[in-house]
Amino acid sequence: MKSSRMLGLIMIAPAAIMILLFFLMPVVLTGVFSMTNMTTATGISGGAYQIAPHSLNDLKSTMPDIAEQMSQPRYTIDETGLKAVEGLGLDAGIATELRAKHMGEVFKTRREAERMIKGLDQGPSTTQVKQISEQFNRSVVNSRFSSRQELFTALDTLGFKLTDAQKDSIAEATYTGWNWTTENFSRIVSSPDMARVLFNTLLYVALVLVLFNTTYAMLLAIWTHYMPAAPATIFRSIWLLPRITPVVIYVLMWKWLAWDTGFISVLMGKFGYPPKNYLLDNAYNAWLFVILINGFIGASMGMLVFSSALKAIPKSQFFASEVDGASRWQQIRYIILPQMRWPILFVTCYQTLSLLASFNEILLSTRGGPGKATEVWSLAAYHTALNNYAGNLEYGLGAAMALVLVVIGIVLSLFYLRIFNYGTLVSRPLIED
Amino acid sequence: MRVLLDNFSKSFGTTKVIENMTLEVGHGEMLALLGPSGCGKSTTLFAICGIHRPTGGRILFGDRDVTDLPSQARNIGVVFQSYALYPHMTVAENIGFPLKVKGMPGEDIRKEVDRISGLVHIGNLLGRRPAELSGGQQQRVALARALVRKPDVLLLDEPLANLDAKLRLEMRSEIRRIQRETGITAILVTHDQVEAMSMCDRIAIMKEGEIVQIATPAEMYNDPRTAFVAGFLGNPPITFLRGVMANGAFAIPDSEIRVPLPVSIAASEGTKLMLGVRPEHFTPAGDIAVSGKVTFAETQGRENLYDVSLDGGPLLRSIQPVRHDVNIGDAVTWAIDSKGVLVFADDGRRL
Amino acid sequence: MRVLLDNFSKSFGTTKVIENMTLEVGHGEMLALLGPSGCGKSTTLFAICGIHRPTGGRILFGDRDVTDLPSQARNIGVVFQSYALYPHMTVAENIGFPLKVKGMPGEDIRKEVDRISGLVHIGNLLGRRPAELSGGQQQRVALARALVRKPDVLLLDEPLANLDAKLRLEMRSEIRRIQRETGITAILVTHDQVEAMSMCDRIAIMKEGEIVQIATPAEMYNDPRTAFVAGFLGNPPITFLRGVMANGAFAIPDSEIRVPLPVSIAASEGTKLMLGVRPEHFTPAGDIAVSGKVTFAETQGRENLYDVSLDGGPLLRSIQPVRHDVNIGDAVTWAIDSKGVLVFADDGRRL
Amino acid sequence: FAKDITISVWAGGTGPNDTYRLDAIEIAAQQLEREAAIRGEDLKIKVEKTPYADWESFKQALTLAAEAKKAPNIVATGHEDIGPWSQAGLIVPIEDYVDLDSWPLNGIYENLMEIASFNGVVYGIPQDAESRPMFFWKPYMKAIGYSDADLDALPQKVQDGGYTMANVLEDAKKMQDKGLVQPGYGFYPRNSNGPDYWQFYTSFGGTMEEDGKLVFDKAAMTRTYQFFADAVKDGVTKKNHIGMPGDQWWKEVATGKAGIWHGGTWHYARLVKQEGLTNFFDNVVFTLIPAGEGGKANTLTHPLVYLLTSGHEKEETEIAAQLIKIASEPRINVLHAMKSAHLGIAKAESEIDLYSSDRWAREATERLLPYANAMPNNADFGTYWNIMWKGLEASWTGAKTVDASIGDVETELKSTLGDKIVIR
Amino acid sequence: MAEKSQVSANYSTWPVILALSIVSAPLVLMYAYLFLDTITDTAVGSLIPDSFTLRHWRFLWETLPGKPNIWLVTLNTLIFTTSVTAVIVLVSSMAGYVLSRLNVPARGFFLAGVMVLHAFPSVTLIIAIFIVLQMIGLYNSLIGVILVKAAIDLPLGIWLMKGFYDTVPWEIEMAGVVDGASRFRVWRSLVLPQVRPGIMALGLFSFLSGWSEFILPQVLAPGGKVQVLSVYLSSLIADDNNFDFGTFKAVGVFYIVPVLIVYALFHKYLMNIYGGGSKG
Ligand SMILES: Nc1ncnc2c1ncn2[C@@H]1O[C@H](COP(=O)(O)OP(=O)(O)OP(=O)(O)O)[C@@H](O)[C@H]1O
Ligand SMILES: Nc1ncnc2c1ncn2[C@@H]1O[C@H](COP(=O)(O)OP(=O)(O)OP(=O)(O)O)[C@@H](O)[C@H]1O
Ligand SMILES: [Mg+2]
Ligand SMILES: [Mg+2]
């Protein structure tokens, strides 16, 4: 093997491994999740079989008797149990007393059984009470079985006679883990809001991208280009601030501007307009602010790229065009813009993908409101699947929604990479060793 | 159009680059600004074309004061050292750009571009982009772009610096021809003396922001005002001998070399002097024989160049038609042509 | 150390750049590879220094086959066109780098660097960085870096292309001096004929990946094998007249010009011929008088260059010592030196 | 013999006022060590406390840690996590480790214990309690015609159903019409999504869960949506009220800019201590959430519970359970209740001076806690909630009509929850 | 040379300064008030502060109840951020070099793939990342979190560095190998110093990104108890009872300051990202 190739493999290995581990595998896993009904409740790594009243709810309609029977807790003082108690190595008197006084008694709940045990003359401690009562448990309610096999063995010992079909439905109903399903996608497709959200997403990406990430960023770059160094640096720093400000603070500043006690309200108040919440007053306002909020952050990346690209144009070209008689506008139109194709493409591509994936600013400012007016796909994914007030996060659905985004991203990237003339990006090494 | 720099000064911040320079270029004249790197040539040019504003003095085109006019209003053509072609435009678009920004209709632009590109012989390249042109072709595009708007003044900032020797030679005559044909006033900035001498009507030699001498090429070559000027012109360069005035002759102490000086040179006995001897004035054909040893020899095709270390150390250079009888290490006795020597005071002033 | 390219070929993908070239450079010899842009000079050099692998043939240093040796193992010194100095290192570090990677102790490196930097006269610049050096100084650093490891072979890829004319002149002699002093085998790639002629023992002229002629500079100048070679050498360049064989003489149809040809030239009557006349062979002193009109004149200090348009259209160039009696437009009758003319067949072969 | 044991405990949503959620376990540990010492055991318990200020990263971190078997021994979290976490096997029932019939566990309010159970099994022990009253700004109530006596009787009147949600809108409108408050400030609800909105549904007769199945009562939900739509239509509530900044809401409520509003019992602490409403009782009356059409006056409690996580040594878990039990003793729990302005978990707590001498704690406990509902412990409740909230927002902001919202909610519930929800 | 950074005299600068001042005004205003609010008290509905106070900045010299010490948190953040930055810079500068210069199979595919991966919203990846971390035994370790964070920022880093390497003249490398240095040596001693501006720019980007990281350390290394500033900050508005906007804003300003300092020191390198990034 050639030494440079060997070196190349070694040097790219850390990046390749990191990307494989923390990007590629997670993406693949997310693809896998999207085909499941995984939630907090199902757990991630697998499930067990648990005969819980809740899980039997579904069975109540199909096999009411068995379901009813199975969901009843039952504590029976019987010989098996007593033998077991004797084996625990507790005070021997306990078993004796139980056999003598309580043989054959049946308790409907554990608590009742334990009350009885506690009342024994021997006065067992709480821990012992728990140990003893466990020996008389003659139901499977709320026990967890790690396999189907164990579940049915247990049911067998309790005397349940089940057909295979019944077993299947019991297993299905009592399984706590996740299952394979394509339901996530059909849910997405059937949800009444999704078309709207998709449209919002495209609108959001397109508007922010076109208005700010490229156009306004270019404007900033050009403006600062025509300035002496000191003010240019100051303005660039100002426009970089939104990017480096924590987003919670940044959005708060906009609220300070746009809320009913905010700057605009106070200012308009001076002209006799009653204060109002300009941010959420109507969908148009909300959109305006969503775009401004994101745009002000997004402009900085383009500004930096464009400014440095502008710097890379030889000064003499500017001089030449001035001598040739070009006005400032003509210089921008004919000299600067045509040479910005590459940076514009790069920024467009990179920022499209960034915008598709971003939702924090919207979440913190409008939360997708008013109504769902400013809800975008990634925010919807977050809202529906990853931000559940009641604690049950729908990982599977969330993954499916993210996957949609990734598909859009891949399609767009391929499109951009084509425009980029991707083949020319990687050139043959000039040293042949 | 006459160009006059009247008491022109330019500083950048606290750096004074040019102070009180006065320079007049006549109508239709081609003037070379020649000088070492950093002497202020480009600065002068940039002030003339309006990219920099003078910090003092005036700039006049004809009788019009253009000092405060922006470049766009000056009607000048400039060929920048790097050509500054627009890489994203074709040759035709590059050349047509000055007309386009004027708002000239496309049809007229095309005509003008055709005309001017014919003039510089690049009519067949109009569809290409600068990256697809050779250096010489690029240079001609830059020239065409500068000429197409029929400028009053043509400024050339080291237009040939990037070319190889052969192309350079061709372009020299080409530029001169076009300048003559169009009768434009032109200023050529260069630090290549051959370029300056072969192309221009007059040469202005600059040093540290000041004009040291301004004259025709021949005058400048034959009658340099300072040793700096003499050293600047001539290829291969002049060599200097250091000595003193002794009995009306130039003498190198501790050596036998004596060069009689014309009586016009009034220097008192013992004054330190510098004698400039151009290589073509140190050949077998001169009148003051000098012996030495050849320390370096090179063929340049039709001529040979020799460095001769004189007895006593100083070095003289000689250029002669090709000959094969002299090799490195040989002792030779050649002669200085006393009519050709230039005498300078110790501080470089010509005597 | 002798360098031998034995049947060397090189292609990039499907582009064949060099095919079956054989070239031998003797021990201590300095050879120039001269040729137009894109002819494969750099490619050849890159193969010799191991940056590119030949696609065919062998490369031998002395008797050792180095074809498959990586650059690191070849012990060569290279001066790149752009010098390729390491901008973040001082001059001393730049020069010392080849020794440092060898693992030489710091003290020894310092000594070596001192020695070699003395040789190229940059001993006083050791602490500076490349950006603080003039072009000529950078060039010398590059040279020092190439020499410090005592290479078997020194390769120079257009080392002077970036310098201005004056510096170029100085560096030419300097490189040659050092190469002589160190007795190293050297290959100089250039497209400047003056450079090739003045610096090298032999010149190889390349065209489209092939070596057209290989000879000493004088031989090459006086006895070019093709019109291409003749046109490539000579400053100002040779001019060609096109005509036919008529009665043992060269004749231009529809004109009176007749140039008798030596009998050795055996061409049948009416064969198309090209006559190459160098500018120094068209002067008032020649033997075959020709009349024409001066269409261009330029002073080059000690010499004047004239283009003379002959009656009937063809152009001859003349170089003569400075004279003031001839101006553009004047009719002149000067003469071709029949001993100097070179005769070529229509396809460029020398006859 | 000596035994060193480390018990880790995490608590979500824990700010500077809620530190007793963690500290109580530490205090309990000292107690247990002493008890052990008396029994002659040398027990050393080290308590590692981790507060999480927010809920989101807390829950993510905890679920992942539990998956990795690195969960803390004890967590204090919202009761609604019991459903999903128990199904996933992340937690173990506390009833396996403690005697529920013993003190102090047997003194904890029965409805709170119920809230800490799932599948008929007691999984956790309530860590605190609260409930969410309706507040009225006294001066404005007086200005629209209520006497002091009327106001004193108002809580009872609400409880008896004599003052309803319709009256709320009426009075709010009156306040606005009289110019006492600005438009949109008559009825000034919570500024963000929260459990509070379920208590309106229940007060309009809705049921959240029945026999372990979620219930969507279309009629009750329609009335609920309609109530907020009407409030906006009448101009007593702002259309874009949801999402306003918290500090503004607080300032306005504390300075009497709002006429009627609702919030949690813990709001008292904030209003009095942070917002400077020192003469609270002179300015504010609080009641249950009044009955709406078809329902009864009620409130909602959203207690936190201590849970035991799975995957630890049995002995550790036993000790952790003991610590929870001790921490639930009135003397210890009262520290949290009072510092964070929550309510006590047991009747006995009201008898502790610290608690009983606090007028707010006393009155709020008596007036509210017995009538408090809670959200069901049901893994699918969150999905239900998201959809319900989306519909409420849509009808609130007028993005959809109430009927259209209800229709969409129904469709979405059917498609996402299928027969896990009863729609009626 | 003539190409100095001088602006030409042909266009006046005040129109652009004026235009940019106008559009920048809202931003300046917002930031000015953000700062003003941290040192003053202002009545609701007023824009003019009533009184000066340092109350909101208390956190600097006293530890707020229930909160960790701010300096400790800042130190944590700094350590976390520098580690992340170091990993990103190191890994990207190696990978970028390979992609730009070395003959490794499937380079192009790698480069494109890296870009496309960037389209994945990283929150949605967190569960899957958790599984991977657990698999390789780095869950609940700071190293794991640093690697994850670095990996998420790698696409930009690799592209940026590749672009920078593309601008380094091949001659420097050729000179290096001819001088006898191995390719690794060439990279380390000769090429790496040439892309310093790139490393600076990337370092700055990574620093900004690492500095604002919020969720990863909290969730993926809960045992590490690495309180970072962003967590501290958001804990100030986490719930109703602990709502302190004044302090929140002050901490916010405190949080921005180091970044501003870093920016002030290195901004000139950012201006070179086109060296760069986009040319590919
Ligand atoms: N914008 C500027 N700011 C400060 N100093 C400058 C500026 N432009 C030029 N200078 C200085 O002015 C002097 C003259 O520069 P100028 O470019 O005119 O030299 P030049 O004669 O054209 O040299 P060269 O032959 O190298 O092009 C130099 O010392 C240069 O450093
Ligand atoms: N890596 C490459 N891939 C493809 N073609 C190449 C490559 N390198 C050189 N060539 C081609 O090989 C030919 C010879 O190139 P080379 O660089 O050797 O020319 P040269 O004689 O050095 O020219 P110049 O004087 O312009 O430097 C040219 O046509 C060039 O386009
Ligand atoms: Mg210059
Ligand atoms: Mg080459």
Ligand SMILES: O=P([O-])([O-])[O-]
């Ligand atoms: O969100 P809550 O604080 O009301 O439970």
